[in-house]
Structure formats: C-alpha cells, structure tokens
Amino acid sequence: MYNSVERERISGEPGQESSEAYRTAFRKDFARLIHAPSFRRLQNKTQLYPGIESDFFRNRLTHSLEVSQVAATIAMKLNAEVPELRHASLDTDLVAFAGLAHDLGHPPFGHNGEHALDDLMYRYGGFEGNAQTLRILSRLEKKAANSGATFGDKHGRLGLDLTYRALAATLKYDREIPLTRKKKGLIKGYYSSETKLVEEIKRRVLNGSQPPAKFKTVECQIMDIADDISYSTYDLEDSLKGGFxxxxxxxxxxxxxxxxxxxxxxxxxxxxxxxxxxxxxxxxxxxxxxxxxxxxxxxxxxxxxxxxxxxxxxxxxxxxxxxxxxxxxxxxxxxxxxxxxxxxxxxxxxxRFKFNEKHPALSKVWLxxxxxxxxxxxxxxxxxxxxxSPRLRLVHFRGYEVVKKIFNALSKEDGESLLPKDFQELHAQAGDKAARMRVICDFVAGMTDRYAAEFYERLYGGNHTIFKPI
Structure with missing residues (x-):
C-alpha cells in the first residue's frame, strides 16, 4: 500500500535510510512528532474544560493520545478482517501519527481562539486549525531547514521534514482557503501558501496519477472517525465526572x-x-x-x-x-x-472498509x-x-477576547517589538502586510491557554515583571 515515492521526505531525503533499517520512515515521523515542542504544548490547551479547574479533565494532549490509540486499534481491526489488507496492511504507526497530529494547529482557547484569529486574518489568508497543523508540520517546527529544498518556504523551513504520506494523513479538507475574502466566516482547508506542497503531496501519494475530486487518504479517514469516537465518548465522561x-x-x-x-x-x-x-x-x-x-x-x-x-x-x-x-x-x-x-x-x-484498487491510499473507511x-x-x-451552556460559553467568550486583544497589540505600529527575537526576524523579512500578519498569527496560534492568559495579563493587567522572557 505504500510506495517509495510517498515515503520520501519534503527535503528530498529518501524515506528509508539504510543506516536505520530497524525502523520505518513512518515510525520516524511518529518519533519526530512526539519530541516536537508543538506537541508538548497541547498539554496546556483546553479540550473541553479549562485545565485550571481539575487535573482529571482531558486536555488537547491527552485527547490526541486517545485519538491515536483508537485510530491504531481501528487499523489493526481492519488489517485482521479485510482480505485485501492481509498482504498490504495499513501502517499502524502512520495511523497513530495522524491521531497525534490532528489537533496540533489548534490555537489557545480552542474553537473560539480559532474564530478570533480567522476574524483577524480573513483578508490575509485566513486561519483554520487543520491548515495550521499542516503549516506547523511542514514549516514552523524547527527540525530541518534547507534553502535549496524544492518544497521549503522562502526561508528554507521544512518543519519536521516528514514523509509525504504522513503529511497527507493530516489533510482533512481538500480545499484551498482563499487568500482574501470579502466577509468573515471560517473556511476549512489549507492555506494558499501551502498549495504547491499539497499538490506535490497528492502527486507522491497517488504515484503521479491524477487525483480525484476529493482527496482524503485512508489514514486521514481513520483518524477522523477516531476523533469523532473519542470526542463523543470521552467529552461525555468528563461532563459526567464534572457534574455538568x-x-x-x-x-x-x-x-x-x-x-x-x-x-x-x-x-x-x-x-x-x-x-x-x-x-x-x-x-x-x-x-x-x-x-x-x-x-x-x-x-x-x-x-x-x-x-x-x-x-x-x-x-x-x-x-x-x-x-x-x-x-x-x-x-x-x-x-x-x-x-x-x-x-x-x-x-x-x-x-467499515472498501478497498480502492486504482488508488489504495484512497480506500474508503466509514461508520x-x-x-x-x-x-x-x-x-x-x-x-x-x-x-x-452558560458556564462554558462565558469561558469561551473570554478566550476570544484575549486572543483578539493580543493579536491587535502585536499588529499595531511597533507592536512587533513585543515578539520573541526569531519572530521579529521573520516579521522584518516579510515582504508585505499579509506576510507580516501571518508571522503574528503563527506566534499567537502557538500559544497555550496559560501562556496567552499570562501574556494578556502582562500587556493589560497587573503582572509587570520584566525578568520573565517572552
């Protein structure tokens, strides 16, 4: 089911190094994500209930671990039951990777933070959690950079330098988000800055074949189902435990x-x-x-x-x-x-599963x-x-306002001086306003709930220490 072309990394490196024959390319992708700062930061991003309320409730990290486990179990079940998969099985490491990565792009305060950033970015390419996930994996993480790589960005950034098939496993929505919009309103998809990369992902996964109207790999479909299963069941468990x-x-x-x-x-x-x-x-x-x-x-x-x-x-x-x-x-x-x-x-x-003989990667999985x-x-x-409910809506409203006010402070004249040094450098190298706004958006989106609240307090509240770094 997996060919050598789709196992290649976006830096151009082969997907299976001879010196590491003991582990597959997808296992290496899994390891790179586990060790990534963006993955660790999920522990301080809200799933349903704010983490300050109790250490029992799930956060984005524990939710992602559960989705990963459920997704891998689904893959093992299908490998055991589907005749076509017995000799060309689904890679459970790759499916587990998709589960771990699926919420990586969520900003602080969940969907309300997502709506706040999109409302601020709708004239500059928009913001959307799944699009941000691809951007983190292929651009923002600081694992690899190579100015000569074909699919690095203009700074040569390659993110975690993952295989094409691993990146494909995170593409839930096969749609380019418009660079400019006349009206606000969240659009699910990928950013226009990653359009050429997405086209290459499709070409590699389908081994040069023309992609169908809707591109969604079998691993991504399994991850999506596992997310719905976990979300519907474990969020209910937290609600029952919390007395909601x-x-x-x-x-x-x-x-x-x-x-x-x-x-x-x-x-x-x-x-x-x-x-x-x-x-x-x-x-x-x-x-x-x-x-x-x-x-x-x-x-x-x-x-x-x-x-x-x-x-x-x-x-x-x-x-x-x-x-x-x-x-x-x-x-x-x-x-x-x-x-x-x-x-x-x-x-x-x-x-349920239906094998696609023409495009095995696009085999159908459904409930x-x-x-x-x-x-x-x-x-x-x-x-x-x-x-x-009113109690949670109050928290979500507050999150929207915190994200919006932080972004507005950073985007004002000389506001970039509040950014960390590496983001200041990216901001200075940005060619136009849209690029500068994207730098600010990347910084705010990467914040945890706790860090965003603290940053907001340092901007507008009573925490005035200058000794804690930004």
Missing amino acids: LSPLQILEDIRSNDAVRANVVRKVRAALMESGQTRSAATKTASDDNIIAIAYYIFEQIIPEHHSGKRRDESMQKILSAHSASQTLGADGYTRTEFTSDLIGTFIEGV EEKTLLLVETLKHLNFELVIR
Missing part, C-alpha cells in the same frame, strides 16, 4: 427541550447526508422519535427497569425517578469506565449507519448541553 450532565438530565432535555432536540436532529441529518444518504432518507432516519430512541439506547444499561417500544412512555416516570442510578455514572469510576469502554468498543465494531447515528447523536448532545 447526568443521564436523566440528558434524556429529559432531548425529550422536552425542543431547541436542543431540533439542533441535534439537524446536525445528525447533515452527517448522514455527508455520508451519502439523500435528504429524504436522512430526514426519515434522524427523526425526532428516532433521536430520542437513540439517547435511550445509549443509557439503557445504567437505567433500571427500562422498557422499549410501546411501553417506553409508560416507563418514563420510573426512569425519571431513578436518580441514584443516574448519579452513579458520574460518581463511580468503575461504572463510568465500563460505560465508556463499552461505547468505544461498539463504535469501533461499526467501522455503518446505526453506529454513525449513535456517535453523531452523542457528539451533538454533548455540544448542545455542555459546550453551549
């Missing part, structure tokens, strides 16, 4: 809160249509009654005397009175771990319909009931 949700509260909201149910239904239908269903089929599958039924199905193992079918409404009073059973899932670690473990196992069992409904319902329930 209980099973009975979820069931009551999906039954009685029309706004919540309508949003969940709409998003699940959109996911079904993206998977290939027609609008009418998606509307029928993701009906109000079916979404309510799915929520009951997810929690039925911990709700005593639960009934299905016509007796479901008759048993509702019993369910709503089962308060102790509902609270147990949040308070008892054994029960909670068994619950999430069972969900993960169920979701992984729902992964069968029942599993997709479970994952999407759980994911969007958590979003509506937790992420959109």
Whole structure:
C-alpha cells in the first residue's frame, strides 16, 4: 500500500535510510512528532474544560493520545478482517501519527481562539486549525531547514521534514482557503501558501496519477472517525465526572427541550447526508422519535427497569425517578469506565472498509449507519448541553477576547517589538502586510491557554515583571 515515492521526505531525503533499517520512515515521523515542542504544548490547551479547574479533565494532549490509540486499534481491526489488507496492511504507526497530529494547529482557547484569529486574518489568508497543523508540520517546527529544498518556504523551513504520506494523513479538507475574502466566516482547508506542497503531496501519494475530486487518504479517514469516537465518548465522561450532565438530565432535555432536540436532529441529518444518504432518507432516519430512541439506547444499561417500544412512555416516570442510578455514572469510576469502554468498543465494531484498487491510499473507511447515528447523536448532545451552556460559553467568550486583544497589540505600529527575537526576524523579512500578519498569527496560534492568559495579563493587567522572557 505504500510506495517509495510517498515515503520520501519534503527535503528530498529518501524515506528509508539504510543506516536505520530497524525502523520505518513512518515510525520516524511518529518519533519526530512526539519530541516536537508543538506537541508538548497541547498539554496546556483546553479540550473541553479549562485545565485550571481539575487535573482529571482531558486536555488537547491527552485527547490526541486517545485519538491515536483508537485510530491504531481501528487499523489493526481492519488489517485482521479485510482480505485485501492481509498482504498490504495499513501502517499502524502512520495511523497513530495522524491521531497525534490532528489537533496540533489548534490555537489557545480552542474553537473560539480559532474564530478570533480567522476574524483577524480573513483578508490575509485566513486561519483554520487543520491548515495550521499542516503549516506547523511542514514549516514552523524547527527540525530541518534547507534553502535549496524544492518544497521549503522562502526561508528554507521544512518543519519536521516528514514523509509525504504522513503529511497527507493530516489533510482533512481538500480545499484551498482563499487568500482574501470579502466577509468573515471560517473556511476549512489549507492555506494558499501551502498549495504547491499539497499538490506535490497528492502527486507522491497517488504515484503521479491524477487525483480525484476529493482527496482524503485512508489514514486521514481513520483518524477522523477516531476523533469523532473519542470526542463523543470521552467529552461525555468528563461532563459526567464534572457534574455538568447526568443521564436523566440528558434524556429529559432531548425529550422536552425542543431547541436542543431540533439542533441535534439537524446536525445528525447533515452527517448522514455527508455520508451519502439523500435528504429524504436522512430526514426519515434522524427523526425526532428516532433521536430520542437513540439517547435511550445509549443509557439503557445504567437505567433500571427500562422498557422499549410501546411501553417506553409508560416507563418514563420510573426512569425519571431513578436518580441514584443516574448519579452513579458520574460518581463511580468503575461504572463510568465500563460505560465508556463499552461505547468505544461498539463504535469501533461499526467501522467499515472498501478497498480502492486504482488508488489504495484512497480506500474508503466509514461508520455503518446505526453506529454513525449513535456517535453523531452523542457528539451533538454533548455540544448542545455542555459546550453551549452558560458556564462554558462565558469561558469561551473570554478566550476570544484575549486572543483578539493580543493579536491587535502585536499588529499595531511597533507592536512587533513585543515578539520573541526569531519572530521579529521573520516579521522584518516579510515582504508585505499579509506576510507580516501571518508571522503574528503563527506566534499567537502557538500559544497555550496559560501562556496567552499570562501574556494578556502582562500587556493589560497587573503582572509587570520584566525578568520573565517572552
């Protein structure tokens, strides 16, 4: 499944050095990422709950480790079950790499930081987390530089100097983000500055063949599924542990809160249509009654005397009175771990694969319909009931303002003097305003939540020390 061309590194080095026959090129990519500063910084970037609240909650680093593990497990399952993969198996190191790398480009304060940076950069190439991931891996990390390399940037930067196939595993959205836009609004894709590199990635992965309309490698598809599985399940676990949700509260909201149910239904239908269903089929599958039924199905193992079918409404009073059973899932670690473990196992069992003989790298991976409904319902329930809750919205609003004000301070006249020396040098060498703004954006996007809050405090608050370096 992997040819020598796609194992080559963007510096031009061969993908398998003879002196290191004991490890593959993809294992080396995995190692380079593990040791990268941008990967370490994920430990201080929020996943769902701010890290200062508790050391139990997941952060972007632990989330990425979990996605990596789930993705590798999916690859092992497919290697064992799919006949076409028994002699040309998926590389589990490469799949694990994709899981580790998938959130690398997230700025401080998650999606609100992402929206803040895009609102500031929409006239200069935009900002988007996945695009920033590719930029970090291929440009910003300080592993390799070579002014003569074909696919280095104008400064010769090559990032971690990864293989083309590893970079392909991070390309979730096959779309160039416009260099300029008339209106604000996040666009998922890759930056125009990386367009030629992306074209070369496609050429190498497909061994010179013309890429189809939609390019997404099998490793990237697996990573995307693993991300949805992890996000929907483990963010729920954190919400249960933190007391933000209980099973009975979820069931009551999906039954009685029309706004919540309508949003969940709409998003699940959109996911079904993206998977290939027609609008009418998606509307029928993701009906109000079916979404309510799915929520009951997810929690039925911990709700005593639960009934299905016509007796479901008759048993509702019993369910709503089962308060102790509902609270147990949040308070008892054994029960909670068994619950999430069972969900993960169920979701992984729902992964399906279709081999692409013409382009093996673009073989199709997806969740069968029942599993997709479970994952999407759980994911969007958590979003509506937790992420959109007033307590978290307040934190996210504050993050947007912190990122915006830091960026504005740095982009004012002489504001670049607040940048670290290496960024000052890049800023001085930038050829136009768009390039200067990109330097500032790269610096702010690389901040952790903690560092951004501290930097903001030093600019606008009471922390006036001059002895701590920037």
